[in-house]
Amino acid sequence: ARALHKALGVGRVFRSWIKGRIEEYGFTEGVDYEVVEYLSRPDPVSAKSRQQTALEYIITVNMAKELAMVERTEQGRAVRQYFIKCEEELHKVAPVRSAALRRELKARITVASYFKPMCAALEAYRAELGKNTLQHHYTTEANMLARIVLGGMTAKQWAQANGITGEPRDHMSTLQLEHLSYLEQSNITLIELGQDYHQRKAELIRLSQRWLARRMEENSHV
Numbered sequence: 001a002r003a004l005h006k007a008l009g010v011g012r013v014f015r016s017w018i019k020g021r022i023e024e025y026g027f028t029e030g031v032d033y034e035v036v037e038y039l040s041r042p043d044p045v046s047a048k049s050r051q052q053t054a055l056e057y058i059i060t061v062n063m064a065k066e067l068a069m070v071e072r073t074e075q076g077r078a079v080r081q082y083f084i085k086c087e088e089e090l091h092k093v094a095p096v097r098s099a100a101l102r103r104e105l106k107a108r109i110t111v112a113s114y115f116k117p118m119c120a121a122l123e124a125y126r127a128e129l130g131k132n133t134l135q136h137h138y139t140t141e142a143n144m145l146a147r148i149v150l151g152g153m154t155a156k157q158w159a160q161a162n163g164i165t166g167e168p169r170d171h172m173s174t175l176q177l178e179h180l181s182y183l184e185q186s187n188i189t190l191i192e193l194g195q196d197y198h199q200r201k202a203e204l205i206r207l208s209q210r211w212l213a214r215r216m217e218e219n220s221h222v
Contacts, residue, residue: 001033001057004064009075018057021067031109032063061087100174107177111169114184115142121191144201145183148208149176175215182211 005014012020027033036056059067061083068080090097122141123133143154150158155168164171172180186207190200 001059004067004079007075007079008068008071008073010071025066025070027063033057033059104174107174107181111177111181111184114181114188118184118188121188125191125194145180145187148183148204149179179211183208
């Protein structure tokens with residue numbers, strides 16, 4: 001985002017500009033951008049200059065296009081056209097890869113959108129039984145689904161087994177994400193039907209097997 005800020009010739013300080021645009025246009029972290037920390041380079045001219053921790057915003061192409069458009073300047077129009085042409089070239093030279101990336105993005109957004117409603121359904125179900133819902137209840141539910149998708153391992157165990165650091169879902173394949181989102185959606189329905197943990201687990205395993213069989217059949221016809 002810093003390179004875009006410079007290319008657009010924005011007069012405002014970068015940090016103020018990016019925070020203002022995110023708030024004004026409702027960009028979402030994890031969907032439109034990611035924030036990472038890095039050490040800034042000291043100024044070689046100044047003896048007092050030292051490395052400092054700074055934040056970088058890694059933004060999507062769509063967010064970059066929108067940021068360029070809202071500046072309403074010649075630089076903004078030029079930058080937006082550049083990104084549009086880049087996308088057009090990608091579709092031409094790698095249509096299969098482009099479609100795969102769109103499918104992956106959709107899967108990540110979908111799986112994220114079902115988790116909170118699932119937790120809310122679990123809380124409502126337990127409240128009807130006169131029980132409080134604590135953090136470990138949500139974790140138990142998430143682990144149950146993860147074990148079905150990840151061959152018997154929780155997300156944390158799967159990440160450790162594969163040498164993955166950070167959020168495990170960020171490293172799951174498109175198929176795994178689609179599988180998980182299907183189970184989350186199904187689990188919401190089962191919770192609302194009043195099924196207990198063991199009933200839901202048995203039904204979700206059955207639904208998972210059917211879902212995987214259907215996917216294998218679909219792929220065999222591709």
